[in-house]
Each structure stands twice: as C-alpha cells, then as structure tokens.
Amino acid sequence: MTTTVEATARSRSAPQRPGFFKRLFAEYGQEIVVLAAIVVLFAVVTMVNPRFISANNLTTIFSGNAYIAVAAIGMAMVIVTGNIDVSVGALIGVLATISGTLAVAGYPIWFAWLAPVLVGMAINAIIGILVAYARIPSIVVTLGALSILRGGLISVTGGTWITDLPSAYLIAQKQVLGLPVPLVFMVVLTALAALWMRYTAFGRSLYAIGGNAEAALATGIPIARRIVAVFVIHGAFAGLATILFATQLQVIQSTVPPNLELTVITAAVIGGVSILGGSGTVIGSTLATILFATIGSALIFVNVSAYWLRAVIGLLILATVLADMLRRRGRS
Amino acid sequence: MNVKSLIRHETLLALLLVVVLIVLSFQSDRFFTVDNLLNQGRLMTEIGLIAIAMTFVIATGGIDLSVGSILGLTAILTGVFWQNVGLPLPVAATAAIAAGTFAGFVNGVIITRFRVPPLIATLATLALYRGLAEGISQARSVRGYPEWFYVLGQQDVLGVPTQLWILFFAAVVASIILAYTTWGRTVYAVGSNEVASRFSGLSVEKTKLALYTASGFAAAVAAVIFVSRVSTTRSDMGTGIELDAITAVVLGGTSIFGGRGTIVGTIIGLCLIQALKNGLSLAGVKGDGTIMLIGAVLILAILASNLFERSGTRT
Numbered sequence: 001m002t003t004t005v006e007a008t009a010r011s012r013s014a015p016q017r018p019g020f021f022k023r024l025f026a027e028y029g030q031e032i033v034v035l036a037a038i039v040v041l042f043a044v045v046t047m048v049n050p051r052f053i054s055a056n057n058l059t060t061i062f063s064g065n066a067y068i069a070v071a072a073i074g075m076a077m078v079i080v081t082g083n084i085d086v087s088v089g090a091l092i093g094v095l096a097t098i099s100g101t102l103a104v105a106g107y108p109i110w111f112a113w114l115a116p117v118l119v120g121m122a123i124n125a126i127i128g129i130l131v132a133y134a135r136i137p138s139i140v141v142t143l144g145a146l147s148i149l150r151g152g153l154i155s156v157t158g159g160t161w162i163t164d165l166p167s168a169y170l171i172a173q174k175q176v177l178g179l180p181v182p183l184v185f186m187v188v189l190t191a192l193a194a195l196w197m198r199y200t201a202f203g204r205s206l207y208a209i210g211g212n213a214e215a216a217l218a219t220g221i222p223i224a225r226r227i228v229a230v231f232v233i234h235g236a237f238a239g240l241a242t243i244l245f246a247t248q249l250q251v252i253q254s255t256v257p258p259n260l261e262l263t264v265i266t267a268a269v270i271g272g273v274s275i276l277g278g279s280g281t282v283i284g285s286t287l288a289t290i291l292f293a294t295i296g297s298a299l300i301f302v303n304v305s306a307y308w309l310r311a312v313i314g315l316l317i318l319a320t321v322l323a324d325m326l327r328r329r330g331r332s
Numbered sequence: 333m334n335v336k337s338l339i340r341h342e343t344l345l346a347l348l349l350v351v352v353l354i355v356l357s358f359q360s361d362r363f364f365t366v367d368n369l370l371n372q373g374r375l376m377t378e379i380g381l382i383a384i385a386m387t388f389v390i391a392t393g394g395i396d397l398s399v400g401s402i403l404g405l406t407a408i409l410t411g412v413f414w415q416n417v418g419l420p421l422p423v424a425a426t427a428a429i430a431a432g433t434f435a436g437f438v439n440g441v442i443i444t445r446f447r448v449p450p451l452i453a454t455l456a457t458l459a460l461y462r463g464l465a466e467g468i469s470q471a472r473s474v475r476g477y478p479e480w481f482y483v484l485g486q487q488d489v490l491g492v493p494t495q496l497w498i499l500f501f502a503a504v505v506a507s508i509i510l511a512y513t514t515w516g517r518t519v520y521a522v523g524s525n526e527v528a529s530r531f532s533g534l535s536v537e538k539t540k541l542a543l544y545t546a547s548g549f550a551a552a553v554a555a556v557i558f559v560s561r562v563s564t565t566r567s568d569m570g571t572g573i574e575l576d577a578i579t580a581v582v583l584g585g586t587s588i589f590g591g592r593g594t595i596v597g598t599i600i601g602l603c604l605i606q607a608l609k610n611g612l613s614l615a616g617v618k619g620d621g622t623i624m625l626i627g628a629v630l631i632l633a634i635l636a637s638n639l640f641e642r643s644g645t646r647t
Contacts, residue, residue: 084451086575136634137588139395143579147627155620258571262397262455269452308467314460318442321456325446 030272030324031284037320038291045298052301059180061293063172066182067092067244068260069289072267073193074237076285077230079265079273080197082210083131083138085124085231089260090149091238095120096246097153097254100162103169112169116246117239123149124235128228146261157254165250172247182244189240190286197282206230211278267292270320291316341585341637342597348633349604356611363611370493374485374561376606377495378403378554378570380599383577384506385550387598388543390581391510392523393590394450396544398439399551399577401461403570406432406555408465411474411565421481429552435461436548440541450544458574462567469567477563485560495557502550507595515539523590579626580605583633604629 025032045052071088078085095116103112123145130141174181197203208216209223217223246252257263271288273280292313299309357364382399389396406428413424435457442453484494510516518539521529530536551570559565584601586593605626612622 130631130635134635135638136631139588140582140634141631143575143582144627144631146575147579147630148624149627151620151623151625151627153620155618155624262458266455266459269455305467305470307470308463310459311463311467314456314458314463317456317459321448321452322442322446325448 028272028281028283030270031281031287033320033323034271034284034287034291037316038287038294041291041294041298045301049301052298057297057301059183061297062186062290063180063182064248065289065293066186067172067241067248068263068267068292069186069286070189070244071238071241071264072271072285072289073189073282074234074241075264076268076271076273076280076282077193077197077206078138078234079268080206080210080278080280081227081230082213082278083227083230084265085127085142085234086139086261086265087127087142087145087149088234088238088264089256089262090146090153091120091123091235092242092245092260093153093254093256094123094149095239095242096252096256097157097162099242099246100165100252103165104162109166109168113171113243116242117236120235120237120239120242121232122235124231124238125228128231131231132224132227153254159254161254162252163250165247165252170247170250172244182248185240185244186286189237190282193237193282202226202229207278210274263292266317270317272324342594342600344636345583345585345597345600345604345633349600349607352604352607352611356607356615359611359615363614368610368614370488370496372606372610373496373499374493375610376602377493377499378558378561379573379576379580380499380602381502381550381554381557382547382573383580383598383602384502384595385543385547386577386581387506387584387586387593387595388510388519389450389547390578390586390588391519391590391593392540392543393526394443394540394543395578395588396436396439396450396454396547397574398435398454398457398461399547400570400573401458401465402432402435402548402551403555403558403573404465404567405435405461405468406552407559407565407569408469408474408567410556410559412468414477415474421478425556429549429556432552432555433545433549436551437541437545439548440544443544444537444541462571465567469565471567474565475563477560481560482563483560485557485562495561498553498557503595503599510595519543520591523587523592525591576605579630583630585637 042053051057071092075085075088098119099112099116102115103109127138127141127145130136131138172180172182176184197206205216205221205226208219208221209226213223245256267288268280268285269288270291271280271282271284271286273285295313295316296309299312300306304312353364362368382403386396386399409428409431410425413419413427414421417424419427439450439454439457442448442457443450446453487494489497508516510519518529518534521532521534522536522539526536555570558569580601581593581598582588582601583604584593584597584599586597608625608629609622612625
C-alpha cells in the first residue's frame, strides 16, 4: 500500500533521464535503505511464520502506529530547519486529555477533533516565538515545555482515565473505503507534506534555513517568521496525531507511552532527516515508523522475548545510522 | 567580556537560589533544617554526578542522552553479576561500573570515529542500553544486598551523607580540571570552534572520546549509589534522568552550543531545582506543579541571561 504511494511520489520527483537510479539513490538513499529493511524483514518473518502477513497483524502494524508517523511529519519539518522539539510526547498527552474531555462533556464531535489541532498550534506558536524571537535554543525551550506540559497534564487529570467516550468520536477505529482511518491519515498526510516540502517556495525555504541560515537570510527569506510557522505546523500535526492516539481505544489514559518524543525524533532521523538540518523527507520518517512497528511485531512472531524488543530496535537504529554515515562518507 | 557575562549568569542564579531558599523557609519550618537539607543532598547526588560530566560534554557542543540508560544497565549488571554470576559484591559493582564506562566509550567511538552527531548517536544507544537492561533483567529485580552496601547510599560519614562527599569531591576535581588544566581549556576550545581547535593542533577526537567515556563512568557510579540508596535494582532505573541533568547544566549557564559553562553554575542549577522540588512539596504543592515550575524557571533563566548578554555585548 505504502509502497505504491512511495513509488509514485518518487517517479514524479525524479524524472526519467540518464543516471536515473544513481540520482534516485543519491536523493532518496536513506529512504531506500529503510524501505529495503522493511521488505527484507517482512519476507524473512513471513517465511518463519506466515500469519505475520495476515490482515489482522498488518492492521496492528500500520494503524496502531500511524499516530507516531503523523507526529514525525511535523518533527521532520522542525528538524529540517535545524531545530528540535523534545516536548511533543507531553503535548500529545495534554491534547488527548483536552479532546477527550470535550467529547465526554457533550460538545459536538467535530469540535472535540478540532480543538487539539488548534491548541497544539497555539502552544507551539509560543515555543516558536521563544525560539525565533527570544533566540533561546529550541532544545532548551522544548525541554522547559516538556516539564510544563507533563506537570500540567498530571496535575489536571490527577492520573484518572477518561472513559465513556461516545462511539462516534472513536475515529481511529473506523474505516474509509475498507481501509482503517489511521492508515489513510498516515498515507494522505505523508504524501501531502512531502509534495508541499518539495514543490512549494515555503517548503524549499525550510531546507534553505536548515542548510545555511545566513545564506537564506541573504536571499530574503524571513527566517524568524518561517521558524514560528514551522512550529505552528508541527503543532497542527501533533494535534492530528492526537486525534488518532486518543480515539484508538475506548479510554484515554492520562499518560502517553514513555519516551514518545524520542520515538518520534528517532523516526524522523532514521528516515533520513539530518539532525544538522537542511535535508531529509517526511516519506523517510513515515517509513522509519513502519520499520519500528514491523520490528516490534516481528519479534513476537519469531518468539523472541518482548523484553529484548528495545535492545533489538536500538541495535537496528545504530546499524541504520552507521550505514548512513558510511554511505555519506563514501559519496563525498 | 565572555567571563563577565558568565559571572553575571551565575551571580543571577545564585541570587535566585538565595531568594528561593528564603521564601521556602518561610513556607515550611521543616525546610531549612540541617536534616532536611542533608537529605536533599542525598537525593541530588545521582543527577549531580551525571550533570557534572554532562557539563563537559555540553561545553564541547555535544550532548549525551544515553546516561539514564547507562544507569539502568549498570544497576542491572550489578545485581546480575552479584546474584546470578555469584561474584563478591565489590567485584560485581566494579565490573558493572567498568561495563557502564565501556558503554560511554562506545558512544565516544560512534561519535568520533563514525562522525555521527552526538544527539543521534546517544539517542540510538539510549534505546540500545535500556533494551539490554530490560533483556538481561527479564523484568526481575534484585534485592537483599548485604547491610554494609547501604553505607554508600543510606548512611553518613562524619555526619554528612556518604554520597554527598562523593559529589563534593567530584565537583571540586571537575571544576579544577575544567578551569585550570590545559585539557579543560581544550574542552572550551572544541566547543567554541572545532575546526580552529583542530588546526591549532588540539586532539579534538581524543578529548571527545575521553568525555563520553567519563560521562558513562559518571552514570555508572551514580547507578551503584542509586542501587545502594533504594536497596533494589530494576531495569527502568534512571529513566528520564538525562533531561533532569541537562536542565541543571543549561540552567547553570552552560551554552547548549558549547564553548561556555562552569561546574559551579551546574551545581547551583542543581541546588535550585532540588530546593524547588523539596520546598514546594513541603509547602503542599503537588509534585506535578513543581515540575511545571522547573520548566518555567529553565526558560525564564535562559531568557533573562540572553537579555543581559545582549544588552552587555553589542555585536
């Protein structure tokens, strides 16, 4: 499914001409590596246990992690500009609580979906302003925001779960044209964001800022405004991710998975977004999310103790990073 | 000029600490007692040791996110070496610390030999080391350490908690190294301008390798103290401690871009955070409210020091 979207996006971006594969690999090398890893993993695990590609398991792999992929899209944009956000996990927790509370309180469903997106944009606008205009490094601002949001979440909810969610609200459990909604969200948002970043002046300017801020300023790009904008967009994606996260179960827990922000950052980076800024695509970050999810599921199917899951993921992340560094060095 | 702005930040922070201490002592009679303050020192040692090493790492413009996982891994190994392998406890703890130090060395190799940015390298090993801790422990905890082992984490030497002495000596030695030795000055040079440092003949890679190894060592020592303090080992020990340590370092005036920072600043930052945590909880504020305040203090402190610096140095 995702593979076809990938392929069309790629053939559009790299028109047929001599040296096609060379150019393709030069431009999308990391994405290809991650995609290859997914394919190999699927092939191997399916040979060991054919039930791995049952519809049920595929739904778990793709839909259960779609919210991470959606959050990683915004994160990828932030990192492309040379910034970072370590508060997104706590933000998703806060937004989920807001959304769920509204839904239970009887507000219209569309409002319960819209609110996390708007609040996410507003909170990240403040973060963006502190980064762009007060010139505080983004890691410091978001480290502070992480504490504030996490503390705020626990003191407001007191650790209680939100239950009795109206069934119309639970969009992540529904289907569109026979496909799970989270999967559709993930594919559509990734495709739109990838096209936007590649073909619009605004999208290109993000790469310019991350690649060489001084040169970007000299060409007339309003850097500060763009950085605020990219954080606001990232907030909107965090809000969209929240809708999927909050509606996937019958309850909303008062916590998010531990280290969610690191998972999101890792997905963006493993997908090929350079932490130094200036390069990377959201296709890569979505593929990386799928890779992590596939690894997690694969371990269960080949009967590896779940306690080794993180070690295996860590080892694969490390291998991917080292392979990428060697590839980059070989090219230069 | 650089020194001036540094002093300014630390003085500002020290004043803030004094104000906080005064306000908190009015909020609760139990706050400003010797017992309570010493006990707080006990609680801050583990983060403190990590934050001292982190100051060096951040001063070179790097970062080490894997320290919490190294702490967890070392703690688990201490328990496993002692109970499952059957080594005597001092040998087990030493071997575990050696393993933790090696984990830091691996970080250094990945960063210096393969030129992986520190944020990515330690993000990957954060997952790897925590995963190893979880895999090795299989969610079993190790308890029942001999009584003497608790001297390290639960008892006093000369009326002061044992681990606070360790933190004190570590801070003094680290300050001297960072401020007065050639090697310490190399740290600042690398952080200010890595390329220029390399052209000046400084051994940039060796310095970094040593720093990440030291960071692993600090986390490993903190792990053994942690185990001794809480009498048990679990694989999730130290989760999130990296963010606490980084907050203390940055609050203490170390520039996240490198080239600037002192151990004194880090220690003041650390005391400020601990005082806020403790004082507010004694005054009846819930732990979550305290976390929020620490976040706000971090942002405001950097904002204030940015404003001061900009008004002081027009460039």
